[in-house]
Amino acid sequence: MASIIKRSSRGTTKYEAAIRRRGGVSVSKTFSSRREALAWAATIESEIARGVFVDRTSAERNTFGDLLERYQREISPYKKGGSLEILRIQRLLTDPLARIKVATLTGAHIAQYRDRRLAGDMKRKAVSGSTVNRELTLISHVLTIASKEWGVHVHVNPVSQIRRPRENRARTRRLGDDEEKRLLVELEPNREDVARGYGPGGCRGCRNEYMRPIVILAIETAMRRGEILSLRWDDVHLEDRYVRLHDTKNGEARDVPLSSRALQTLAELSAKHRHIGGRVFPVSVEALKQSFVRACERADIADLRFHDLRHEATSRIAERLDNPLELSAVTGHKTVQMLKRYYHPRASDLARKLG
Structure with a gap:
């Protein structure tokens, strides 16, 4: 039998229902009336007797924000792209979704979050369907880990109950005739900025x-942002004209050949100074992103993302390496289908080949 304990404090009376059974089942919950306490106790005892009892204490006690904070401490740091995922989690922690108890989290809450992100508001701009889908995937995985490994009861993952927004069309953005030149001009050292104390680089506005x-290497090698930022001098082989990538997106090491321009860029950087930690580019993902966005704004270049440089590089290299196997060896794509998503020949270039 359950025990019902009456507790009074400062003029308020509460009733605690407690159930303790042999075999380790020990649960309790407090109610404002004795009738509610008895009804809850009867339900739990029936579930125990039928062998279908599930402890919901953790789900009732923890908010979704509590799960997010634990996930970013215990899971995200050990994942590829973990730093970006942590930024995504920090944004999620500011959303009303983070304040909802896990036990009451439903598909309707997730759908409201989806719609908020797609519509935007006064504080945050609207985001694309692809961005929302990545966030929904993260939310789903947090709940899955909590259910399987942390003992938090999630009867049905609410993300599975809603419609996903449509994915964006694959991007085909390439650099225009003079966009590369304008962009690199805005990234050149500026004496006036150096004089104002912006550091030895004196980069205009991005410091x-x-x-x-970094931008030149991206255009010349088709390396991903994370691959460029993880590059170490021990893996740069200037004499043999290649760099070795140990930790790539597909999990396999890759040797990337260096064009003359890429080789010169790394040689000049090596001659200046090397970071004490051995990294070729001691820059954070967020710093790179912000610097690139500002440079594009100053160069009056619209709708260009850093990842578009990988598309540009793949398309340029394809003009020199017409063997798909050789091309994929450079870019790291494992299938021809994925390679095709990054190859965007200009119609004018194809017309010249046709004669």
Whole structure:
């Protein structure tokens, strides 16, 4: 039998229902009336007797924000792209979704979150369907880990109950005729900025001397942002004209050949100074993103993302390496289908080949 304990404090009376059974089942809950306490106790005892009892204490006690904070401490740091995921979690922690108890979290709450992100508001701009889908995938995985490994009861993952927004169309953005030149001009050292104390690079407005060589390397090698930022001098082989990537997106190491321009860029950077930690580009993902956005704004270049440089590089390299196997060896794509998503030949270039 359950025990009902009456507790009074400062003129308020509460009733605690407690159930303790042999075999480790020990649960309790407090109610404002004795009738509610008895009804809850009867339900729990029936579930125990039928062998279907599930402890909901953790789900009732923890908010979704509590799960997010634990996930970013215990899971995200060990994932590829973990730093970006932590930024995504920090944004989620400011959303009303984070304040909802896990036990009461439903598909309707997730749908409201989806719609808020797609519509935007006064504080945050609207985001694309692809961005929302990545966030929904993260929310779903947090709840799955909590249910399987942390003992938090999630009867049905609410993300599985809603409609996902439509994915964006694949991007085909390439650099225009003079966009590369304008962008690199805005990343050149500026004496006036150096004089104002912006550091040895004196990068116009971005204060980051590594941005120009990073952009050149991206255009020349088709390396991903994370691959460029994780590059270490021990893996740069200037004499043999290649760099070795140990930690790539597909999990396999890759040797990336260096064009003459890429080789010169790394050689010049090596001759200046090397970071004490051994990284070629000691720059954070967020710093790179902000610097690139500002440089595009100053160069009056619209709708260009850093990842578009990988599309540009793949398309340029394809003009020199017409063998798909050789091309995929450079870019790291494992299938021809994925490679095709990054190859965007200009119609004018194809017309010239046709004669």
